[in-house]
């Protein structure tokens with residue numbers, strides 16, 4: 001019995017050790033480090049994650065002190081103690097993030113959430129796996145990469161002008177064109193999204209991972225049209241490619257670049273400032289156009305940031321709404337624990353969903369794809385956000 005208990009303790013310590021490395025991986029992937037270096041670091045970390053339990057079970061479990069074969073923990077060599085203490089803390093950290101995931105509730109500003117599943121394989125009746133990188137992952141059992149969730153969420157925002165009641169924003173993010181998912185997948189998805197006829201369209205970055213897919217824009221993002229316009233920023237995966245060419249291609253197809261800048265848009269007697277940030281990968285944070293605001297009525301402030309890591313900065317600046325992507329919802333979610341991998345300084349805290357802080361509401365999309373075409377319990381997402389000035393239940 002004691003051997004089983006000790007075996008479970010060693011297992012928990014191994015999981016805790018893995019979690020520590022994943023925490024480091026998440027945070028390094030939030031930094032402006034090129035993909036090649038991140039990949040090397042990730043491979044070293046993955047090797048250590050695999051080797052640690054082997055060494056732990058052979059050494060502490062079977063050798064000195066041999067807690068699996070009658071040995072006593074008091075005989076544990078001195079140098080193991082800090083290692084196991086830190087691993088135990090890692091396990092506690094995993095439990096904390098699991099609890100946060102289990103008890104997540106959207107903030108009061110999100111009053112409605114409906115979703116519709118779009119099964120792309122059945123809809124198009126064809127194989128949608130192409131020849132791009134990691135294509136072998138796309139065919140794994142239970143992979144949800146082809147089951148897109150079209151979410152419709154309603155946000156009640158205090159500072160939204162009454163005349164804008166019901167304004168809709170299509171929030172798209174993380175398309176990751178690479179050839180792994182065929183062009184037809186994205187063509188159909190964009191067609192379905194455009195049919196909702198949103199007032200405003202936002203693309204929050206990570207367009208592609210292979211430059212050869214740039215001409216896919218013609219029948220994907222190139223088809224979008226909205227009365228208040230289509231606005232974009234780029235993401236870290238675009239930064240790893242030829243970002244200037246990607247940016248120009250989007251501009252050529254009618255999209256407005258808002259990276260590191262703020263545009264002021266008049267709509268039904270009120271003004272909205274739409275700003276974008278690609279920090280920490282490119283450019284600088286935008287500045288709010290305070291001199292253009294009247295003394296009595298301030299503009300509605302919308303920020304598009306590829307990473308949710310800029311949320312606390314946006315809160316300090318006083319943005320009303322922030323739209324992000326980048327973290328893909330974690331892509332793989334474990335039962336009870338939830339997401340584990342999320343390239344963020346905050347780990348999995350803002351992996352996806354709606355969050356409120358100060359007067360700022362953040363919506364993080366799970367995005368459409370990823371360089372790794374694998375999603376378990378974490379469907380791709382496109383969102384239609386409806387903004388309201390008062391709670392619909394009160395009317």
Ligand SMILES: [Fe+2]
Pocket residue numbers: 174176206235237326327328367370
């Ligand atoms: Fe991405």
